[in-house]
Amino acid sequence: MLNKLAASELVLNDDGSVYHLNLLPEDIADKIILVGDPDRVAKVSKYFDKVEIKKNKREFYTHTGTLRGERITVMSTGIGTENIDIVMNELDALVNIDLKNKEFKTEHKALELFRMGTCGSVNPDVQVDNMLVTQNVVGLDGLMHFYQDYSFENEFSKNFMEKFPYAKIKPMLYFSDWAEEMGEYYKDAKYHGNTATFPGFYAPQGRELRLKAFDDKFLETLNDLGVTNFEMETSAIYALSKLLGHKAITVNNVIANRRRGEFSADHHASEKNLIDWVLDRIIK
Numbered sequence: 001m002l003n004k005l006a007a008s009e010l011v012l013n014d015d016g017s018v019y020h021l022n023l024l025p026e027d028i029a030d031k032i033i034l035v036g037d038p039d040r041v042a043k044v045s046k047y048f049d050k051v052e053i054k055k056n057k058r059e060f061y062t063h064t065g066t067l068r069g070e071r072i073t074v075m076s077t078g079i080g081t082e083n084i085d086i087v088m089n090e091l092d093a094l095v096n097i098d099l100k101n102k103e104f105k106t107e108h109k110a111l112e113l114f115r116m117g118t119c120g121s122v123n124p125d126v127q128v129d130n131m132l133v134t135q136n137v138v139g140l141d142g143l144m145h146f147y148q149d150y151s152f153e154n155e156f157s158k159n160f161m162e163k164f165p166y167a168k169i170k171p172m173l174y175f176s177d178w179a180e181e182m183g184e185y186y187k188d189a190k191y192h193g194n195t196a197t198f199p200g201f202y203a204p205q206g207r208e209l210r211l212k213a214f215d216d217k218f219l220e221t222l223n224d225l226g227v228t229n230f231e232m233e234t235s236a237i238y239a240l241s242k243l244l245g246h247k248a249i250t251v252n253n254v255i256a257n258r259r260r261g262e263f264s265a266d267h268h269a270s271e272k273n274l275i276d277w278v279l280d281r282i283i284k
């Protein structure tokens with residue numbers, strides 16, 4: 001591959017910002033909180049000492065400022081791993097590609113990425129309104145199959161791949177969390193677990209409204225395979241961080257216990273608790 005990227009490959013806006021995120025290199029901090037919900041961005045940045053930058057395009061809202069004197073960014077990713085593909089590649093471009101010359105920089109910069117999200121649990125003993133840090137993640141979306149050079153597995157992943165019975169779900173990939181170092185931030189979380197990332201909220205997570213899911217034992221099977229919870233972004237965040245050389249950690253607030261049929265009694269209070277909990281730990 002040539003070092004200089006064609007205009008069609010690294011697409012920029014008129015002001016030189018990256019195409020979807022609408023950001024310039026100086027708009028982001030080295031510590032970035034990623035949230036799914038665009039409305040959560042302002043709920044986080046209201047705790048900043050000051051907000052210097054507010055930009056948005058589509059579902060990608062970004063606020064950058066300082067908290068307790070440290071520069072920090074909060075950004076929404078919207079829902080799903082296909083959005084994470086955009087977020088991760090464009091964030092990486094902001095720090096590791098010279099946007100003017102469209103050339104790779106010789107010095108690599110690693111970002112610290114903190115997903116702050118919500119999830120459902122498939123373990124009946126995992127209680128709602130508590131923090132769950134993702135130790136390992138399995139991607140049941142298809143994203144990472146489109147990248148080369150991806151191989152990373154541990155005992156959990158091998159076991160899962162051998163025993164997962166749903167052969168018709170082809171887009172499956174399983175890998176471990178590399179992020180021991182980032183886990184230091186969240187040592188006191190109530191739960192450290194194995195997360196499954198799905199390409200949907202309903203049948204892919206075993207939910208049935210008017211349509212039947214493919215297997216009514218799905219949640220139990222996942223739990224038997226060691227999965228504690230699921231959501232829709234972490235597989236791509238961990239995998240692309242690993243390939244691009246960034247550091248990532250996910251903490252999700254458990255808002256649904258799917259095995260008990262329980263949902264957080266006050267998910268607004270629960271979200272506030274999540275924000276306080278994360279900010280207290282990532283910026284001292």
Ligand code: R1P
Pocket residue numbers: 035036037078079080116117118119201231232233
């Ligand atoms: C589904 O309701 C959304 O909530 C979870 C899922 O991963 C998905 O994005 O995370 P967020 O609360 O961060 O959006």
Ligand code: URA
Pocket residue numbers: 118119120121201205230231232255256
């Ligand atoms: N987010 C999900 O993806 N699933 C849930 O059950 C709750 C939050």
